[in-house]
Amino acid sequence: MFSQTLAVTMINLRSIPQRWALSLATVFSIALVVAVLLGFLAMANGFRATLSSTGSDDVAIMLRGGSQAELNSGLSLDQQRLIEEAPGIARDAEGEAIVSGELYVIVDGIKRSSQTEANLPLRGVGAAAPSLRDNFSIVEGRMFEVGSNELLVGQSVQREFEGFDLGQSIRLGTNEWVVVGTFSTGGSVFESEIWADLGTIQNLYQRGTSIQSIRAQLSSPEAIEELRTYAENEPRLNLDINNEVEYFAEQAGGTSDLIMFLGWPLAIAMAVGALAGAWNTMYSSVDTRMKEIATLRAIGFSGSSAAIGTMVESLLLAALGGLVGALAVYLVFDGISASTLGSGFTQVVFSFAVTSDAVFGGIILALIVGFLGGFVPALRAARVPLLAVHRSS
Amino acid sequence: MNDLTLIRKNLFRKKLRAILLTFSIMIAFLIFGALGAFYNVWTAGVDLAAANRLITVNRINFTQDMPIAYYSRVQSVQGVENVSHANWFGGYYQDPRNFVQTFAVEPETWLSVYPEMVMPDDQRAAFITDRTCLLVGADLAAQFEWSLGDRIPLNSNIWQQNDGSSDWDFNICAIFDGAEETAPSNYAVFHYEYYNESLAFNRDRIGWMVVTTTGSDINDAVIREVDALFANSSAETETTTEAAFNKAFLEQVGNIAMILLSVIGAAFATILMIVGTTMIMAINERTKEIAVMKTLGFPSPRIFRMVLAESVLLSFVGGLVGLGLATLIVNGAAGALAGFLPGLSMPMDVVGIALGLMLALGLITGVGPALAAQRLSIIDAFNKH
Incomplete structure (x- = not known):
């Protein structure tokens, strides 16, 4: 039985060159389906990866109650002082609470890819800000000086936007700035930001001593409950308190889900179209070998071996298509840098990520196309009447 | 029996094959129609912008x-x-x-x-x-x-x-x-x-x-x-036309046009290959028959036209069904998406481009087989088997 099937399968596969044009069309159409799917998934996964690598669960981010986003929020220096005295907050070697009051304004940068203006966050930060970001390191140059018009630029900003090279002076609105350094936070969202001295930003943008958000290092992830209880019982504080992981996970959801919701239906619609192609190819594979299959049946080969041979041919073409598509997407798209408008209303730079899960999903989709495309033709192969031997072609 | 009947009979001589081809053409035009309608609404702000309307924002950024x-x-x-x-x-x-x-x-x-x-x-x-x-x-x-x-x-x-x-x-x-x-x-x-x-x-x-x-x-x-x-x-200002302002805003989200074009391109490359190869095969199978028609005195240009008409007919049948389905989907989604994409409908220019694509697809997939049929030598065809 097994040797029969193997023999028929080999006959099937060796006859592929006779139908090379149709077979090639099937392989490429399935490759395109998988490529479209993986392109969308690479976009969604890349965006999600950037946001989910951002934030740690022992950092609390506090915004004004009901403000939903940092941009809408407004807090005062007095409120920051109250947080510095709050329970559950970690302290450094000198006994100072690790708390960072921050403020960002949106400025225009020129996107390299489209040469158009796009929103960039110019964040005013104090001395504690770097210690509240995991994997923070200065890649080039140095930190800005307090009270100066110096900028520390995230690596992603430098990659996607013009004019942020080290030592360059750049005009943002009415003000001249000098880029004195670039920083990395290991691929997280903060790399899509420009940092400057908090006091300078408050001064230039007439913000007084107000801030938008307070970040605080918690003594442990659980300590956030202590902080929340403290804030609820303090009438001068009306805050929404979240840990950073939750905060960014919430922001990632919308955009990457949207990309997924677009990608899957498109890929499935295309897969159905390619299915017709695969079916057609396998149908003609059976059709042109009608006499041959009947002969095999006449000399004792079983119908199921003919069916399996056809099915294997179909699955093989589909798998080949899937691999070609996945490889093409991997070579062309993996690691490509792109940016879109994030929920902070500023650009989030991310890299396309072709993940093994996505490739696996793509190959499965290809095999489903191959299976469904081969199914009916395979049944037909199993039922070739013996009399077909005599049919003239 | 006129030419049209002959073309129709030829097209549907293998029913399953014709249905499958129609189906994959339909899918491509369904994708084209739905994405075209979406893109039209997406860029509506640019198209609808009044020519004499300007937007003045803070030069730092429009959120200031x-x-x-x-x-x-x-x-x-x-x-x-x-x-x-x-x-x-x-x-x-x-x-x-x-x-x-x-x-x-x-x-x-x-x-x-x-x-x-x-x-x-x-x-x-x-x-x-x-x-x-x-x-x-x-x-x-x-x-x-x-x-x-x-x-x-x-x-x-x-x-x-x-x-x-x-x-x-x-x-x-x-x-x-x-x-x-x-x-x-x-x-x-x-x-x-x-x-x-x-x-x-x-x-x-x-x-x-x-x-x-x-x-x-x-x-x-x-x-x-x-x-x-x-x-x-x-607070210095930056004034632009409304169209330029809207366009720049859309660019912030990303190069949507390129993404949609790639998807549509992939969908059409797929059917071009499937339909193209199948048409070649379908005409190959009829080599003898075409030789008979030639023997009976059908002039070569007429055979050329008939084969070409067959692929164009196929393309229009699949294309129109697909475009019709896309219109149904777009109209169905319009209500649900009104808050997010107001005014979603099937625009006439998308329909126009789709009709052009149907014709182009039919001609491209048919011209090779049609030429082969036209040039077919009767003697060679009968000697083949």
């Missing part, structure tokens, strides 16, 4: 504000027809997830710079006189089931009143619709004064100005003059 005094200074610029101003309210209804796109505007001038907002005259008058009036777009009203005369509160996720509250009470005294189907009506506007007078912070600031010029030919001059007014001040 400017003093209210700018408004009266722009009014006096030569060539300016009307000016209005707006603030982003950050509104929501009852729950922060019920986002309501709301602007605090100068009411009378707002209606003159946006003449595409249409409503009955009495409602227009009511909006201008009633300072607590909320002028609601028809799509937005439908979304929240609001009707004329309703009193509703809207919260702001940015602004607060002096008393610490963040909700403003409104009277829905007017409902507007877009003059054209694609003009958005998924937002609401209300009196700037009502917003400004009770603000706890940031009073007497405006978000942006909308300027109409007396003619689009003087746009450049007005742009230069407006921006020159505020040069070297603490």
